[in-house]
Amino acid sequence: MSVEEGTANHGRLLGTVRGPQDVKRMTAEQLDILAAEIRDFLIAKVSRTGGHVGPNLGVVELTLAMHRVFDSPRDRLLFDTGHQSYVHKILTGRQDGFDKLRQRGGLSGYPSQAESEHDLIENSHASTALSYADGLAKAYALRGESRSVVAVVGDGALTGGMCWEALNNIATAGNPLVIVVNDNGRSYSPTIGGLADHLSSLRLNPGYEKVLDTVKDALGNTPFVGKPMYEVLHAVKKGIKDAVAPQAMFEDLGIKYVGPVDGHDITAVESALRAAKNFGGPVIVHAVTRKGYGYRAAEEDEADRLHGPGGAFDIETGKLLAAPSVKWTHVFADELVKVADERPDVVGITAAMAEPTGIATLARKYPERVYDVGIAEQHAATSAAGLALGGLHPVVAVYATFLNRAFDQVLLDVAMHKLPVTFVLDRAGITGPDGPSHYGIWDMSVFGVVPGLRIAAPRDAGTLREELREAVAVDDGPTILRFPTGTVAADLPAVRRVGPVDVLAESARTDVLLVAVGSFAGLGMEVAARVAEQGYGVTVVDPRWVRPVPAELVELAAGHRLVVTVEDGVRVGGVGDALAQAMRDADVQVPLRDLGVPADWHPHGTRAQILADLGLTAQDVARDVTGWISRLDAQPVESVPRDQAGATN
Ligand SMILES: Cc1ncc(C[n+]2csc(CCOP(=O)(O)OP(=O)(O)O)c2C)c(N)n1
Ligand SMILES: CC(=O)[C@@H](O)[C@H](O)COP(=O)(O)O
Ligand SMILES: [Mg+2]
Numbered sequence: 324m325s326v327e328e329g330t331a332n333h334g335r336l337l338g339t340v341r342g343p344q345d346v347k348r349m350t351a352e353q354l355d356i357l358a359a360e361i362r363d364f365l366i367a368k369v370s371r372t373g374g375h376v377g378p379n380l381g382v383v384e385l386t387l388a389m390h391r392v393f394d395s396p397r398d399r400l401l402f403d404t405g406h407q408s409y410v411h412k413i414l415t416g417r418q419d420g421f422d423k424l425r426q427r428g429g430l431s432g433y434p435s436q437a438e439s440e441h442d443l444i445e446n447s448h449a450s451t452a453l454s455y456a457d458g459l460a461k462a463y464a465l466r467g468e469s470r471s472v473v474a475v476v477g478d479g480a481l482t483g484g485m486c487w488e489a490l491n492n493i494a495t496a497g498n499p500l501v502i503v504v505n506d507n508g509r510s511y512s513p514t515i516g517g518l519a520d521h522l523s524s525l526r527l528n529p530g531y532e533k534v535l536d537t538v539k540d541a542l543g544n545t546p547f548v549g550k551p552m553y554e555v556l557h558a559v560k561k562g563i564k565d566a567v568a569p570q571a572m573f574e575d576l577g578i579k580y581v582g583p584v585d586g587h588d589i590t591a592v593e594s595a596l597r598a599a600k601n602f603g604g605p606v607i608v609h610a611v612t613r614k615g616y617g618y619r620a621a622e623e624d625e626a627d628r629l630h631g632p633g634g635a636f637d638i639e640t641g642k643l644l645a646a647p648s649v650k651w652t653h654v655f656a657d658e659l660v661k662v663a664d665e666r667p668d669v670v671g672i673t674a675a676m677a678e679p680t681g682i683a684t685l686a687r688k689y690p691e692r693v694y695d696v697g698i699a700e701q702h703a704a705t706s707a708a709g710l711a712l713g714g715l716h717p718v719v720a721v722y723a724t725f726l727n728r729a730f731d732q733v734l735l736d737v738a739m740h741k742l743p744v745t746f747v748l749d750r751a752g753i754t755g756p757d758g759p760s761h762y763g764i765w766d767m768s769v770f771g772v773v774p775g776l777r778i779a780a781p782r783d784a785g786t787l788r789e790e791l792r793e794a795v796a797v798d799d800g801p802t803i804l805r806f807p808t809g810t811v812a813a814d815l816p817a818v819r820r821v822g823p824v825d826v827l828a829e830s831a832r833t834d835v836l837l838v839a840v841g842s843f844a845g846l847g848m849e850v851a852a853r854v855a856e857q858g859y860g861v862t863v864v865d866p867r868w869v870r871p872v873p874a875e876l877v878e879l880a881a882g883h884r885l886v887v888t889v890e891d892g893v894r895v896g897g898v899g900d901a902l903a904q905a906m907r908d909a910d911v912q913v914p915l916r917d918l919g920v921p922a923d924w925h926p927h928g929t930r931a932q933i934l935a936d937l938g939l940t941a942q943d944v945a946r947d948v949t950g951w952i953s954r955l956d957a958q959p960v961e962s963v964p965r966d967q968a969g970a971t972n
Contacts, residue, residue, distance in 0.1 A: 334364060366618055372423070381407070381507050384592060386414065401444050427928030428926075443455070464496075473596075501599045505610055660688055679722075723749065742801065767897050776801045807842050815844050831860060871901075
């Protein structure tokens with residue numbers, strides 16, 4: 324593409340970039356111009372769609388250098404968490420896709436094999452890239468393939484335990500492998516922990532910086548002649564480094580360390596990467612970057628450097644354009660503080676997501692009662708078990724999808740010990756823009772099998788507050804409270820309560836018992852109204868506590884001709900499955916149809932779009948229910964009058 328044509332697209336130089344080969348031949352001056360054009364491009368596009376603008380502004384030079392030193396896709400570039408792969412996508416022919424970033428049918432916000440041969444890891448869960456890289460490097464070694472493996476991992480992701488399991492193996496295997504630590508000092512907020520302190524000691528030591536510049540100049544003028552020269556030069560740097568900034572951690576692991584380098588200096592990063600590439604074993608390149616680099620609104624965003632605005636935002640201020648609304652998270656955060664006011668034993672735990680989960684609200688009032696464990700959900704669960712053994716009641720707030728990796732900890736470290744730990748799962752169910760590895764659709768099935776664990780699914784703000792209090796009142800086992808992303812549902816009053824079960828609507832006829840789980844209660848009410856137009860009576864119930872299945876739900880089922888369950892979670896092992904089993908065990912032979920999310924990798928889009936694609940709308944469910952009940956009419960069974968419906972009051 325000519326420069327003229329390129330200009331018409333995104334910027335004079337950026338418009339000419341159709342693949343990595345186009346940046347390999349650019350001069351240093353052109354690269355600086357290109358980096359600026361990429362920043363302008365990212366801000367312009369992501370301000371319209373929402374997305375991870377801060378992390379990607381921090382890796383512009385880093386990604387350019389990687390694509391100049393390595394030959395993707397033959398050499399494999401891996402991005403831990405993958406939220407910082409937009410620049411990689413820009414350089415691998417996908418600039419045109421950014422108008423539909425994270426939108427249905429558009430570009431994924433994470434690497435996607437379907438999009439490009441340059442993409443490999445699609446999982447948006449942190450701390451996995453080094454394990455992939457270890458495996459990949461072993462495969463290439465065994466197959467005798469001379470291909471570089473490069474893994475970019477953030478300082479936040481490095482607080483995840485899997486990284487250290489991987490480093491342990493990478494060191495032993497000794498295969499050529501380049502680990503680029505993208506150290507911007509932050510996850511959302513400043514990264515916590517001993518590792519973070521260690522990294523900052525490296526990057527912040529003024530003496531080391533000055534001395535390093537001298538060495539860097541020497542390095543800059545010295546053509547690399549492979550491993551011997553690298554060893555000599557590295558020994559020089561190491562000697563200096565240990566003198567001013569001891570960093571035995573990595574090297575004692577058996578992994579060479581290069582850095583810290585200025586992650587925004589393409590030439591410096593390139594020379595470090597070339598040294599690492601030619602070393603012939605595992606090397607860590609410690610790149611110091613700034614999240615949101617070059618964009619004032621991001622650099623001045625104290626909360627999280629514009630880590631991931633959820634929608635379109637004002638370029639000048641970085642503020643979301645959408646009108647603010649009361650989110651499920653806000654209701655949780657507000658009630659948690661009220662509970663903590665009354666219960667000095669209640670403490671909060673976050674896995675590097677204090678603001679997004681609302682735990683920060685508790686931390687602002689009771690800083691000594693909130694623990695940020697880093698991106699370490701497994702540790703969060705078992706550390707919570709320790710806190711509970713110590714007489715406290717921890718509230719662990721994570722996104723639903725991220726608790727998956729802590730199943731064993733919840734099962735054995737918490738539940739088997741019957742410990743009072745409450746897990747609050749935000750973003751439960753279909754979320755939308757983040758796609759399949761972010762969908763919080765597994766929790767009711769996966770954790771529903773844990774003996775002694777109780778799961779609540781509030782339907783609105785009132786029941787969220789109520790069920791949070793009920794959860795922290797449980798002292799003989801773990802509890803889960805799960806709610807979706809977005810604006811909290813309007814309060815839906817119950818007409819009566821049967822045990823823990825709220826009856827939201829009922830009629831003279833008891834044709835259908837509609838079990839609407841959590842935030843689907845509103846959908847249930849709409850369905851009941853539509854089905855009533857066909858002459859059928861629908862009893863809508865919200866179980867509130869969905870696992871274990873309340874006995875009252877089975878009794879209510881016995882009084883109806885058909886039971887339908889609808890849940891924002893996978894069907895297999897979900898509430899519908901569990902209720903069907905409970906009904907069989909109680910010999911209640913009423914037909915049951917369960918609606919929910921198929922266990923599959925659902926694409927990204929908006930929550931509403933994906934739910935519609937899955938037939939989880941009032942119109943679709945009403946059509947299903949009407950079809951099922953009308954087919955039952957072929958064997959008419961008197962609908963049991965309500966007062967004999969078997970439900971206890
Ligand atoms: C297991 C897991 N927990 C939490 C998250 C949410 N999350 C996404 S990015 C991020 C911060 C990552 O920080 P870092 O690795 O330093 O990357 P940066 O954004 O600074 O480039 C977090 C906590 C996640 N994706 N995966
Ligand atoms: C990459 C990651 O895991 C988070 O940044 C996630 O994208 C945040 O999701 P929300 O926008 O729903 O808070
Ligand atoms: Mg970081």
